[in-house]
Amino acid sequence: MPAETVRLTTAQALVRFLAAQYSERDGAEHRLIPGVWGILGHGNVAGLGQALLQAARTGEADLPYHPARNEQAMVHAAAAFAKTRNRLQAFACTASTGPGSTNMVTGAALATTNRLPVLLLPSDMFATRVAEPVLQQLEDARAGDVSVNDAFRPVSKYFDRISRPEQLIPAALAAMRVLTDPVETGAVTLCLPQDVQAEAFDWPVAFFRERTWRIGRPVPEPDAVERVAALLRNAKRPLIVAGGGAVYAEAGAELRAFAAATGVPVADTHAGKGAVPWDHPQAVGGIGSTGTSAANALAARADVVLGVGTRYSDFTTASHTVFGDHAVFANLNTARLDAAKHSAEMLLADARTGLKALHQALEGWSVADGYRAEARRLADEWRETADRCLRPGPGPLPAQTEILGALNEALDDADVVVNAAGSMPGDLQMLWRARDPKAYNVEYAYSCMGYEIAAGVGTKMAAPDREVVVLVGDGSYLMLSSEIATAVAEGLKLVIVIVQNHGFASIGSLSESLGSQRFGTSHRYRSDESGLHDGDTLPVDLAANAASFGADVITANGTAEFREAIAAAKASARTTVVHVETDPTGPNPPGSAWWDVPVSEVSALDSTRDARAVYDDRRRAQRHYL
Incomplete structure (x- = not known):
């Protein structure tokens, strides 16, 4: 038939x-x-x-x-x-x-x-x-x-x-x-x-x-578990790097239990933030180019690094400079591509099943008390540093970090912050205090300007019961703000924070550090005198633009008004945009690692020649992990 x-x-x-x-x-x-x-x-x-x-x-x-x-x-x-x-x-x-x-x-x-x-x-x-x-x-x-x-x-x-x-x-x-x-x-x-x-x-x-x-949960081979367990048993200074795989596998509980039992400190990537709450006893914060001083100090002296669901981007490894020559890697990952990175001992498995197997294999084992205490001391020192970064400063305009501090205080544990490119991801990785693995949606694999507002729409559709707060700089906003209209049309409530600093703060800072003098990174008129875009600030009204899409808009002058605006936006049932102006040269959190961006090898500019000398010096620390 x-x-x-x-x-x-x-x-x-x-x-x-x-x-x-x-x-x-x-x-x-x-x-x-x-x-x-x-x-x-x-x-x-x-x-x-x-x-x-x-x-x-x-x-x-x-x-x-x-x-x-x-x-x-x-x-x-x-x-x-x-x-x-x-x-x-x-x-x-x-x-x-x-x-x-x-x-x-x-x-x-x-x-x-x-x-x-x-x-x-x-x-x-x-x-x-x-x-x-x-x-x-x-x-x-x-x-x-x-x-x-x-x-x-x-x-x-x-x-x-x-x-x-x-x-x-x-x-x-x-x-x-x-x-x-x-x-x-x-x-x-x-x-x-x-x-x-x-x-x-x-x-x-x-x-x-x-x-x-x-969608299954691949289990690890017993021999592979024992090989990784043996590495950890013999380690004096092990470190865990938690990536997105730990979050997607919903392995947070297993990772927290494993870290608490063994005392191994846990650093996280952007995608892994929240898998272990920021105030967990073994949490040491973000790692790499925009990582905390605690995580990076431990990475520099780590003898065994256990990667859990991470692909080890250049930001995570600080362009292959954050881990020392003596580090040996073991990678728990479903993807062989990632599990094999850095000549690692591979543990091919789902993060949840792999951590359970490792925990069982290491029952009764723990790092030395002195190492636990050292990791805790470094984490506490960093938190004191972060507290200082998040406090109000003396300038007429708040620093971006000050705004992030006020926002972090205003949000509940289940509220979601969404961000992507620019200077904010670096500040967020160092300073944001997430307790929930879904409270932090920062896209930093592709670091795509314009992701933020559209991603807020998708996040809210996936998590309608959560407050979704989009952080977007004026540079990214100008690239792709149209989905405010989509949020309004779909009846989705977002809180959108526009951080206005009249240019590209991240690239401006990077340009300056590389000897390029913030060239082309400000939203300004072309000057008749210099021929460059270093004239007056452009009269772009992003608040009016956001209102034209149908959103409610609140303009906040300073941190006190920003706190009030966020409270009002959270209480509203409609998409609300909070516009706040910040100091583009405001202090950044202190860095403790490097990122490889090549500097011109020859130049007629003193600033570029000086930056090249620094680059050559930092590049000497790069290595293949073999």
Whole structure:
């Protein structure tokens, strides 16, 4: 008997398929694809747009549609949603042919770099090619099957182009496999030619059955556990580096218990912050280029480093200078790529199961009391330093750190702070006091300006019961603020803090340290005298701009008014923007590590030559960890 079929367009079939996908871990089941972000245009309005409308009108598939204002932003929102849901759910994103689709490439790069699942459905040219060249088509003289969407290939973990309807069946199944793979996840791209979207086909009904994609917890090999346990037993100065894998695996309880029992101090990366609360007895704060003096001092003398779910970015290792020559690594990770880094002893496993196995293998073992006391002393000294950084200063404008201190005090443990690029991630890694693993959403794998407000939207959708506070500098705000309108349209309440310092504070400070004199880092008029942008400050009114999107806006002058504004914003039921001006040269927390940014080897400027001398000196500490 022939298999039962149903006649649908490719787009209608995709919508019906996506609505029937589920994920499951530890017995908890979730809708894998809870909805679709999109901006409709000539490539998808009559394809996926029609299919989503039909699904909503007829009830044949439950796949809500969320219109965005910017294609890059909707991918950021999807990534932040997936991060908040520990990668157990992933939004789809659809865009029209040409610029609409390629505008998602930056979002794809962010998702893949951060290993966050998002499903991208860029529209493509006509598969028949009968009408080419069509509007917005890239003509490549070397190949007829190349379109602008091939730009997604290097930033996608899975890529396919559906040039015939029936190709959707294996491609869609492969896409779900990658989205639910903790090791291989990231951006998944299915390019959809606009004619194929609207083409009908007789689909097997079985294609649309409910499928549950099980996300397991790989257990470690006993021999590997014993090898890592042996390293730790013989260690005098071990250190744990907790990364995002500890958070996504929901291994916080196991990590806290392991650290408390063994006394091994725990440093964290941006993605790992909150896995161990900041005031845990073994917590020593962020590590690396923007890490605490406590974590970096312990790293410099550590003899065994246990990485838990970290990929060891250059900020984490301070460009391979933070760990000493004598350090030996052991890495607990689901990904062999990360587990093998720094010539490590590999423990391939889920962070939760791996920590449980290690804890059992090390039962009764602990570091020496003197080492516990040393780690505690260093952590206490850093906290005193942080307290000073967070206090009000003498200047007419508050320093950024002062604003962060007031905000940290105002937020509850479950409230979420969202940030990405600029100087704030460094200040946050050093100073932010998180007790909850989902209270800190700082994107620093791709460090993408413009992530912040869009990510706030995605975070709030994933955690509607939490207060979501977006921290955004004026530089990032000017790049991508449009999703304030999306938050208003969706009825999502955000608190958005615009830190206005009239330029790029982070790059300005970096430029100065590298001998480039803050060139091109301020929002100012071009000066007739110098020919450079060092004239008066531009009269840009970000508060008025935010109000034009439909948000409530409060302008705070100074820290006292900022505290009042945050209290009012938290009490409000509407998206509220708090605008505060800060000193762009305000004091930063004291650094204790380096970051490799090459300085010009020859220069006519004294400032650059002096910076190169410092660079050459610091670079001598770099090493391969062998």
